[in-house]
Amino acid sequence: MVKVQSVHSQAIHAEERAHEADHPSSQVARFGAEQPLRLDCGVDLAPFQIAYQTYGELNADKSNAILVCHALTGDQHVANIHPVTGKPGWWQTLVGPGKPLDPERFFIICSNVIGSCMGSTGPSSTNPATGKPWGLDFPIITIPDMVRAQAMLIDRLGIDRLFCVVGGSMGGMQTLQWTVAYPKRVASALAIACSTRHSAQNIAFHELGRQAVMADPDWRHGRYYEEGTYPHRGLGVARMAAHITYLSDAALHRKFGRRMQDRELPTFSFDADFQVESYLRYQGSSFVERFDANSYLYLTRAMDYFDIAADHNGVLAEAFRDTATRFCVVSFTSDWLFPTSESRNVVHALNAGGARVSFAEIETDRGHDAFLLDVPEFVDIARAFLQSAGVAHGLVAKGK
Amino acid sequence: MVKVQSVHSQAIHAEERAHEADHPSSQVARFGAEQPLRLDCGVDLAPFQIAYQTYGELNADKSNAILVCHALTGDQHVANIHPVTGKPGWWQTLVGPGKPLDPERFFIICSNVIGSCMGSTGPSSTNPATGKPWGLDFPIITIPDMVRAQAMLIDRLGIDRLFCVVGGSMGGMQTLQWTVAYPKRVASALAIACSTRHSAQNIAFHELGRQAVMADPDWRHGRYYEEGTYPHRGLGVARMAAHITYLSDAALHRKFGRRMQDRELPTFSFDADFQVESYLRYQGSSFVERFDANSYLYLTRAMDYFDIAADHNGVLAEAFRDTATRFCVVSFTSDWLFPTSESRNVVHALNAGGARVSFAEIETDRGHDAFLLDVPEFVDIARAFLQSAGVAHGLVAKGK
Structure with a gap:
């Protein structure tokens, strides 16, 4: 071992x-x-x-x-x-x-x-x-x-x-x-x-995710390792997109519907008023802690070619x-x-x-x-x- | 007039x-x-x-x-x-x-x-x-x-x-x-x-689009007008996501399927090998020429609250x-x-x-x-x- x-x-x-x-x-x-x-x-x-x-x-x-x-x-x-x-x-x-x-x-x-x-x-x-x-x-x-x-x-x-x-x-x-x-x-x-x-x-959703990663200036054309950056925003957006595809409309409705997060009335802002927004933001931010952005590009590409x-x-x-x-x-x-x-x-x-x-x-x-x-x-x-x-x-x- | x-x-x-x-x-x-x-x-x-x-x-x-x-x-x-x-x-x-x-x-x-x-x-x-x-x-x-x-x-x-x-x-x-x-x-x-x-x-897809815009450093917390920047990458990604939702799986299959763009064999790269990739990239880039990123945030929010x-x-x-x-x-x-x-x-x-x-x-x-x-x-x-x-x-x- x-x-x-x-x-x-x-x-x-x-x-x-x-x-x-x-x-x-x-x-x-x-x-x-x-x-x-x-x-x-x-x-x-x-x-x-x-x-x-x-x-x-x-x-x-x-x-x-x-x-x-x-x-x-x-x-x-x-x-x-x-x-x-x-x-x-x-x-x-x-x-x-x-x-x-x-x-x-x-x-x-x-x-x-x-x-x-x-x-x-x-x-x-x-x-x-x-x-x-x-x-x-x-x-x-x-x-x-x-x-x-x-x-x-x-x-x-x-x-x-x-x-x-x-x-x-x-x-x-x-x-x-x-x-x-x-x-x-x-x-x-x-x-x-x-x-x-x-x-x-499927290819469309993967391309969306890749473009989100590549749009992040911290991606640095894939050289973020040496440059001390990390495309966490782009990868987070990619993960949010993917997560929507992993759940059905019915499951999202059952889990979240139009329920608000910790409140009853809208804040009239861009805060995460709806539970589904908090959920997606969490999925995006937790994912970037454990996954390499370039690997995400390579593995989605492998699936596309299949x-x-x-x-x-x-x-x-x-x-x-x-x-x-x-x-x-x-x-x-x-x-x-x-x-x-x-x-x-x-x-x-x-x-x-x-x-x-x-x-x-x-x-x-x-x-x-x-x-x-x-x-x-x-x-x-x-x-x-x-x-x-x-x-x-x-x-x-x-x-x- | x-x-x-x-x-x-x-x-x-x-x-x-x-x-x-x-x-x-x-x-x-x-x-x-x-x-x-x-x-x-x-x-x-x-x-x-x-x-x-x-x-x-x-x-x-x-x-x-x-x-x-x-x-x-x-x-x-x-x-x-x-x-x-x-x-x-x-x-x-x-x-x-x-x-x-x-x-x-x-x-x-x-x-x-x-x-x-x-x-x-x-x-x-x-x-x-x-x-x-x-x-x-x-x-x-x-x-x-x-x-x-x-x-x-x-x-x-x-x-x-x-x-x-x-x-x-x-x-x-x-x-x-x-x-x-x-x-x-x-x-x-x-x-x-x-x-x-x-x-x-629907809210999830809109939140994805908003997060894509806001993730773009050129968005400058919405103050890009004065700063001479424009969040074209983030807004382009948001538009790509939206465009997937505007078409059915069947329509995407009929229009593009797995057909390659100007070639028969894959390039084994992150180029837009598939027609559906070129299509999405075009939709994203042409949209940012005609639409204000902040308006995109506000109008999607209005729909979410409806x-x-x-x-x-x-x-x-x-x-x-x-x-x-x-x-x-x-x-x-x-x-x-x-x-x-x-x-x-x-x-x-x-x-x-x-x-x-x-x-x-x-x-x-x-x-x-x-x-x-x-x-x-x-x-x-x-x-x-x-x-x-x-x-x-x-x-x-x-x-x-």
């Missing part, structure tokens, strides 16, 4: 560098010059590293490994206290003792994606050619690149085949990409609230032709970022490709965020899918 | 002040200290002025006047070449010879709302107390304030009763407010793609009780900013209040923007409504 390098702190507060103690005891897999990451953009990235957390034990025949793929602003801290925010793991509804992904049964791996900022190599990491942070000199990465790096990590862990790959949103994109890029290495896949391509509206069908002559079913992976696709009725119609497209393509697939469209008004929330029907479906996949793969006894 | 004062140019380019020639020959109604505008926030605004355009002639008994209310970033140039952009009027589909609002028949008035920047008094106007632009010292205005100012203009024009008030989006809010505030002065009302209150999601029911003990039907106005409410199925369900609520309240109301829910994938576009079914409905209202009010002969 190696302590993660403090690449993140450079990004967060230029003035608070080298607070290594703030950083987690994540394990780190380092890959040297002899093992470059071949990126879709044509660059060989080397050296690079992947930070990851594990929960549970790998069994003797290495057949019980589950890879959890995180979403855009997630990280490897899926089921432990977050080292920066002090908050519980981001997927405690699904991962933990007695949960569908139970460390008593499974060896659960969650790695920080390449391009992110929680210990894996990204734009805030040091560019070995200059000794300075990469900034915008970091090569553009894609969802397939993220998955390629994860595959190298899985190799390093000595695991040939994953029992399951699980993820929601950008994590769901990685999950689907795993089944396409490494069909023999994925016994089962649970893809939640995602799609095989980013829509025009289009599995495009790599298969425009025919999505071809990507899944004769797959042996067992699929479960989950969507939420009020998710307008990754609408349930996108999941249906995936299911149709899987059916056309001859895959075994179950599909659950869960009725909820909680929007895209539902995959991170305690939605009992979703948890039950995840449990049932892992149970049946476990039985099929001889991992768990029937009825256990 | 008085040439409009150059209050707008102060807002747009501090360095390009006094280009009066760029500004329209809008008529201006000036109200002095003896005729203050009583604002909901408690302030008496005086002096103030309203810039407006008219089309057609007022008939002898002054019974053929139609007031058109513009939307958030609209203005009085409803059916003439815009003096700043050089583009055609913003509602040529509805207003003009042979159109439903035909200047041959009607005297059509469109005034720039109070708080805006095309000649009516707003934050870019001169504060008489200081001799400098108001900036954020301008009082907060509301939709009822806009309507109160319009009523003073209508008085000035010697018109007692409007044959019709027409508007979409924020213009629809004003239309509904007219029927509530001055029920005897409005014979008919055509309210399009609007609601009687702003939803939590809630007709709140002023009637929370019972919307009470607002419309025993109204003599003839209503037509129009919504568009793919409008997610002012969803058709909001229009249904208005119609239910109108029915409960005993109003004569017709409701048209128009099937289109063009989103909120549909009210500004050439949607034949919508144009036909507007024509039919004005025809029947004209007959009922003895204004046009049956079948004419």
Whole structure:
């Protein structure tokens, strides 16, 4: 076990560098010059590293490994206290003792994606050619690149085949990409609230976020690390925009409606009169404390470029032709970022490709965020899918 | 007729002040200290002025006047070449010879709302107390304030009763407010793609836009006029966000999909690879050339505060009780900013209040923007409504 390098702190507060103690005891897999990451953009990235957390034990025949793929602003801290925010793991509804992904049964791996900022190599990491942070000199990465790096990590862990790959949103994109890029290495896949391509509206919202970051003079064309600035205003605005898309109109109405904040009458000012305004401001300001602005640019770009069908002559079913992976696709009725119609497209393509697939469209008004929330029907479906996949793969006894 | 004062140019380019020639020959109604505008926030605004355009002639008994209310970033140039952009009027589909609002028949008035920047008094106007632009010292205005100012203009024009008030989006809010505030002065009302209150999601998008403007250091707490700066980046981001909400997911998909801009392969960069990115960037940058950033703050705030029911003990039907106005409410199925369900609520309240109301829910994938576009079914409905209202009010002969 190696302590993660403090690449993140450079990004967060230029003035608070080298607070290594703030950083987690994540394990780190380092890959040297002899093992470059071949990126879709044509660059060989080397050296690079992947930070990851594990929960549970790998069994003797290495057949019980589950890879959890995180979403855009997630990280490897899926089921432990977050080292920066002090908050519980981001997927405690699904991962933990007695949960569908139970460390008593499974060896659960969650790695920080390449391009992110929680210990894996990204734009805030040091560019070995200059000794300075990469900034915008970091090569553009894609969802397939993220998955390629994860595959190298899985190799390093000595695991040939994953029992399951699980993820929601950008994590769901990685999950689907795993089944396409490494069909023999994925016994089962649970893809939640995602799609095989980013829509025009999704790209539009991401472009809005990127422009907000880039509009902030403190962004300094991505060189804020060296200049001692941080584009906290621009990144805050980007996060506010994203947060609106994570909730449904109904959920915002239920949570906030037109209720005022600590008052009954309007102040006739630009103060945060409405609760929804305070909520958004808080989401924006708390996010910038834990995330690197350049990583936000790179990861949104990776999602925009994602289009599995495009790599298969425009025919999505071809990507899944004769797959042996067992699929479960989950969507939420009020998710307008990754609408349930996108999941249906995936299911149709899987059916056309001859895959075994179950599909659950869960009725909820909680929007895209539902995959991170305690939605009992979703948890039950995840449990049932892992149970049946476990039985099929001889991992768990029937009825256990 | 008085040439409009150059209050707008102060807002747009501090360095390009006094280009009066760029500004329209809008008529201006000036109200002095003896005729203050009583604002909901408690302030008496005086002096103030309203810039407006008219089309057609007022008939002898002054019974053929139609007031058109513009939307958030609209203005009085409803059916003439815009003096700043050089583009055609913003509602040529509805207003003009042979159109439903035909200047041959009607005297059509469109005034720039109070708080805006095309000649009516707003934050870019001169504060008489200081001799400098108001900036954020301008009082907060509301939709009822806009309507109160319009009523003073209508008085000035010697018109007692409007044959019709027409508007979409924020213009629809004003239309509904007219029927509530001055029920005897409005014979008919055509309210399009609007609601009687702003939803939590609507407020969230507006707050996002305001935060984007305020995050721009060139905004200078609203004092950019004197400081020779302009928050073009922040306002551009705000406009991009708004534009996403004006189009439906389907419309964005049809218009742009995942098509690349002038290329087939991705550049693996943050350039505008996708057409939808170029489109948004253009929308953002062209908007800042014609609109005052502080006006954007004030007008979005006015929409957020709008809630007709709140002023009637929370019972919307009470607002419309025993109204003599003839209503037509129009919504568009793919409008997610002012969803058709909001229009249904208005119609239910109108029915409960005993109003004569017709409701048209128009099937289109063009989103909120549909009210500004050439949607034949919508144009036909507007024509039919004005025809029947004209007959009922003895204004046009049956079948004419």
